[in-house]
Amino acid sequence: MFDNQWEGAGGMLAGRRYRLEFSPDQAAFAERVGGICRSVWNTGLQQRRAYRQRGAFIGYAEQCRQLAEAKTEFGWLAEAPSQVLQQTLKDLDSACSRHGAWKVRWRLARRWKPAFRFPSPEQISIQRLSRRWGRVKLPKFGWVRFRWSRPPGGTVRSATVSHDGGRWFVAFLIEDGQASPAAHPGPRAGIDRGVIVAATTSDGDFHDRAYIATGEAQRYRRLQQQLARTRRGSNRRRRVIAKIGAVMLRVRHRRADFNARTAASLCDRYGTVVLEGLKTANMTKSASGTIECPGRNVAAKSGLNRAILDKGWYGLELALTSAARRSGTQIVKVNPAYTSITCSTCGAVDAKSRESQARFACTSCAMVAHADVNAAINIKNAAGQVMSGRGDLAIGRSVKRQPPRTRARPHTPAARGIPVVQGQEEVNQPIGRFLPSPVSPGL
Ligand SMILES: [Zn+2]
Structure with missing residues (x-):
């Protein structure tokens, strides 16, 4: 913004x-x-x-x-x-x-x-x-x-x-x-951002909060059902959408509050906070797609997407960056590859070590730990692989990331077979002039 x-x-x-x-x-x-x-x-x-x-x-x-x-x-x-x-x-x-x-x-x-x-x-x-x-x-x-x-x-x-x-x-x-404050002298911590627990530190602290109350979730589901029964463009549909928006606004505010508090407490305590450089925008992009190119796998991805976005990973990162400016904490992003399947004690990489969502049991040295804490320690120790500021990943892919597109998409719209302007009234306007269409204030 x-x-x-x-x-x-x-x-x-x-x-x-x-x-x-x-x-x-x-x-x-x-x-x-x-x-x-x-x-x-x-x-x-x-x-x-x-x-x-x-x-x-x-x-x-x-x-x-x-x-x-x-x-x-x-x-x-x-x-x-x-x-x-x-x-x-x-x-x-x-x-x-x-x-x-x-x-x-x-x-x-x-x-x-x-x-x-x-x-x-x-x-x-x-x-x-x-x-x-x-x-x-x-x-x-x-x-x-x-x-x-x-x-x-x-x-x-x-x-x-x-x-x-x-x-x-x-x-x-x-x-x-x-x-700007002087550098924070505190210790270093790794943060694992997860689907079940929002943020886990390498010291074994779990930061989490339910963003939606049970009653709200029920209400939200009921409103979704109501929405499905309304006609497109009807007044009733607009009212139901407004009610859904009001529920989601409260959820978003709670999430923002959680992110701000978690970020403040982490930056208060630690001199360096190491994060996985997750590309949340990319992870969710293929489901929603773009206007020109609706997403593939929409149904398959939406469940995971909801979980990812519900935990507000990117929001936490922004909140950390913001809090760090005041505390002098350094935020480091590292390549997230293999952090969840690597043993933080002996360094062995084995997908079988990750027994379940919560439990990590090393197949090489028999170390047992909470899977998220193990990952957070790996993230803390991986601080050498600093990512570039834009979050590009140079090497290896994490299990948390989606596979890359197999087919590179050509850049010109004509080559993609997409009409340049879809459903835009401005399509017949001369190019050399800025001719906006009148707006209807209905938003
Ligand atoms: Zn081990």
Whole structure:
């Protein structure tokens, strides 16, 4: 969500999220702004793909210029704060340069959760109103009240408004004015992230928490059944989806809370925390697929995917990185290959040693340990194989990773037999101009 730079000139950067209390007018306006951002994103993406297909390229500056032009012609575009639309094109630019225009997704109304950023701190002001309430002034929105759940604790660099689980939030990027701490002198620990227990340390501590209460799980299942009985596009379906969203929001908040607490306690105690460099995004990607290429093995993978994502592995990694900036703890990622089938005492590698999910009994030296603790010790000791910052794996594959694709996919869409723009109204628009389609504010 935020820029990937955590060191600002005035200290460390941190994200702080608050619940917004929009007035009904403001909420309706926010929905429209979200819709306009979505339209600008899709139009910009379509344009980039059309250029790429011709072997040409269009960048941020040119798209911005065309957006300004299009605003004079399409009044509804000008309704959104202009810095927010420029930021959308900037986000599109970095998404496309990171992943390539063909892999960046359309923002579909039913899938995309509205989120837009105000990048100029001089146009954002925050005031505290009472013990529990504050307000923030945002361009074109005016003053918006929010729940003052904690002090921002620094200077605001940007604000992101987002819609999630039926609620609106504002996240501030804060510069706290504090210098980075000295290196943490504490010991080293390895962390095994698992499907059964969220995180196990090499010292034998288990960090876990149920994110969903029994009642909630029942309610969730009932709502899923209700959903299956509704008609597409019906009002009832929309209401059921909103209820499911509210349950999942609570689950996500609990998971984020667990991750933050676990990360804080680990960073408090250890000078170095060693993690497996799991590529969670890749592990789950093939089931969900992309818009252009729906995933294979969807049914087979979804059970495991749910387990992986339910434990919030990537969220824990982010929380650790964030907590480590304040404690001086070093986070090291290592190649996860064989950590779960290697004996941490004698080093023998044998899949048979892993007797069950929980029990490891070495077939060579008869050492017996909890399988996750054994893996965590291997991870701790594997710290020599530091991974590159982007999480690339150089050698061997872990049993936890999926096999690679056997067939390399060609890059051009034509070669894949995929029409360039699927179901996009912009398909007939001339390429040289930025012509967004009008949005329906229904999100
Ligand atoms: Zn052994």
